[in-house]
Amino acid sequence: MILRVVIAFLLLTSPALAIDFNRFLLDDDDKPICEVAKENDVCPQGRNFTLGRAVRNALYAAFPDEQNLPGDEKVKRAELAMRTKQENAQFQAEDIALMKKLTGKLYSPLIVMRIWELLDPKK
DSSP: OHHHHHHHHHHHHSOOEEOOTTOBOBOTTSOBOBSSOOBTTBOOTTOBOBHHHHHHHHHHOOOGGGTTOOHHHHHHHHHHHHHTTSTTOEEOHHHHHHHHHHHHHHSOHHHHHHHHHHHOTTO
16 A cells, blocks of 8 residues: 555656657667668658657557557557657656557567667666
8 A cells, every 4th residue: 555655656746758759760870760661772751760650659559468458548548649749748757658668569679779768868
């Protein structure tokens, strides 16, 4: 019981974080990743893979181990995904934790590392 109270207190008192979801995700050469095949070795305008796109993909995904996910959790994820498109949106620690959990399930190690670096820059 005490642990629940402490966790609730930490969640309520943890500062909201502003994250730039327009940041490009970088490959292992620190170059922006392109969402589509490059044309003449150039990524088409607006097709660089952004943090926002990666996080939204994960929040909208239907994972095999979550076939019985309740509707209210699906709505929560969709609302969170839409907030990533808002300028100056603030996110709580629990929002970031969910983004990290789901992107960790969806993407390969390099992409997860790049996403997590941007979601939680203190680590």
